[in-house]
Amino acid sequence: MTEQHKPVEKTALSLSVNGRQQSIQVEPRTTLLEMLREQLDLTGAKPACERGECGACTVLLDERPVHACHLLAVQVARRNIVTVEGLAERPGFQQIVDAFVARDGGQCGYCTPGFAVAAYACIRDNPGADAQHIRWALVGHICRCNAYDSIVAGVLEALKRVP
Amino acid sequence: MNNPFHSVGQNALRLGLAEKVRGEARYTSDLKRPGLLYGKILRSPHPHARISAIDVSAAQNAPGVHAVLTHLDVPENSIDADLKVLDPVVRFVGDEVAVVAAENPPAAEDALRLIRVEYDILPAVYDAAQALADDAPSVHAEGNLVDGEKLVVSRGDVAAGFAAAARIFTGTFSTQVHGPVGMETRSALAEWDGDRLTVWKTSRSLHTHDRQTLARVLGVPLERVRVICTNMGGGFGNKDEGRLAVLVALLARKAGRPVRLDYGRAEEFLGGRNRQSTRNRIRIGIAEDGAPQAIELTTVMNAGAYVSSGRNVTRRVGQGALYLYTCPHARFEGATVYTNRPAGGSFRGLGAPLGHFALEVLVDQIAESLQVDPLEYRLRFHVPLEGQPGQRVTPPDQMLPDEPVEGGVPFSSNGLRDCLLAGAERIGWREKRRPNGTMDGPRRRGLGLAMGIYKGGVGREAQAEVSLNPTGRVEVRVGIVDVGQGSTTVLAQIAAEVLQVPLDRVDMIMADTALTPPGHITAGSTTTFSSGSAVKLAAQNARNKLSERAAAMMDVTDVVLEEGQFLARNRARPGLSVLQVMEGLPGSSVGRAELKAGSSDYIINSFAAHFVEVEVEMDTGRLRILRYVAAHDSGRIINPRLAENQVSGAVLQFLGIALREELYLDERSGVTLNPSFLEHKSTSIVDFPPVEVIFPAGPDPIGPFGAKALGEPPVVPVLGAVANAVANASGVWLYEAPFTPRRVLQAIHEQGSARS
């Protein structure tokens, strides 16, 4: 029987989160999302499916959007993570915030930080994107309020505003 | 529309959205308290069983575990009549068996695996019709028919109506299980301070449900229970049941530390509340000229294992059949039936979209058989401003229900005709629509339309407080929850309008039982109407006090308020600005209101007409939505941008439900087969074209600033509109939603030969 509970050994982990070096003890099974939210209290990335199906937990890993729920924390040792809280300190992100607000690109807002991180990467990589391009760039993100038309309008607006 | 207001009717920016985009807004599962423990739930693997033995000793002794609770450890008091805190009988796969609290989520999960449960398996039943049979297993001791009787609502005498009818049309329509699936899963955090309890929870009803339930079940005086919802990640008529909050409070009490428990996604699908399946049989008898003479709708609603708000869901199935068309005789009969499926509950629109599906498709069949354009048929026979024929039943001094049945009562406003005409014009109905089934080729395009009638939002007790502070800020306190629909912004606009202050002067304080007067549940699309009326009245009361103050400051007997300025009666300038008078207040000046919004003279309902263009792939049964126009009468729109977003979102949400969404249950094991986003596909950002939203109707004479309900009405016509468009394109009628390729193809095969 394997029912006897064995305490799980923790692993030391160092990585950069939002530009700051962090050394953290985690259980090997801890996901990046859980570590960010429960150990670093960075709750902008949201859990909504925790199996890579919805985009609510999106963060940047070495500047590329990834699902934080789909990576173990130990997989990102020595890498650079930027969460939505980190983006908020960057130039160019305020325009995205303003554009989302101007075009009402969210209702309950739970999916919104994930969309905002993805929008940031989309705008950076495709400054000439049109509505159709934006939709396909954001296709992995679910918004159950279905504020999609307003989100697309928000990203188009942000494209105009980001220098 | 000419807008005489400065704040109402403006596209004010959604309050709090910037914080949400930046990830700063905290939802329940984002919250932490010192010493926080994490809860997890052990769920039943069996659809129906009695727990004969349960051993938690290994779990209790595991490292990091602080509390374990089973049905043996919880109070006797029930949460609902059919729902205990924990029950020795489990009634669906996913029903709660035990809960644990531990240092971190994995430790809690480990502990669940250490709990030994022995079950005596009981026979299970999944189908509502089978559950009504005499020899069916009883899900609850009182029997499977909820309340022991069917709900019957009627006007006139349908039997006489059918006897006199020239022709009778019938049809049977079914719908499957719909998961509301807010992106935020259910979560609650409980913390005790001595005998005072604070619970943060995903909830759409802190005052009327959670606080009351916690106090009653735990035996704690109401004033020692505080419930807060910081932000809600999607409500959709869901997240109102009480078990979660009680379990977390009990865990926290036992552990002596705060506990937070978050549902995972699969748990949300199983242990949340889904709108269960229905079977709807409809009959319409018409006169020679096509006028409906009798309409009867009979519904069997599967309630799942616990009924929660299921009675209201059933009642709302009948709404369209009872009232959308002028008809002297109408009858609705609804059975709500327990089965061993996951617990049923309410989801946006409750039963209305299901009943409207049956009604609106049968009406198109009538029009087709009369060779009348379905738009013309509706323009002739939709219920007019005067309401239904017949005698008023509600006593004259009593408020009229907003789920109307009786005749002889007019509506306060009725924009059905405006919606029909404006929507038809927008989609090009008269130019483009051809008779049903006259298209050919492998891909066939067609137009469809359906109407909707829905509660206007009356009848909830609402309270509000508006304080004017010497700092120049206005505080509005309302006990309701903004479930994500934007009521914070809309209520702030109403206060700003009355007080003639800029919107950024208004601070909204909501969704905390310690800081707000009692508020109603966020349900029935009632927030703008009920709480909006209360905020308006409270703000007027505050304004009256301010007027007296202004008069005193200006040393006149009477003042008027114009464009943010108090002026002497003779309008001599200069006056004093509202802000100047507020800044001169010795302390806060508070206006209060407590009311039940509604009318004893008029029925207040919202209306809609939806138009859709689809393409049917005849070889594969695949549907493509090409255009969608949603025309709505919700009275005056307080914030058009938010309203458009809400309507567009509701339509897109229900296009997913029309075409695809369905929770499957394996009837041998009772297991829900697709509790994930991958297998239960919600609408994505590339599925449908942008929804064209129009508000062609004028203000309502009763609602606050002329507003009526909006949150749910846009989901009501969707199924019918799509099914009618498919019939127009392909000549094939759809009787079962969702309209998956398999069902469409099957209909083409079955009906194609019959009609060609």
Ligand code: FES
């Ligand atoms: S929570 Fe990570 S993709 Fe859904």
Ligand code: FES
């Ligand atoms: S805004 Fe609610 S889920 Fe996207």
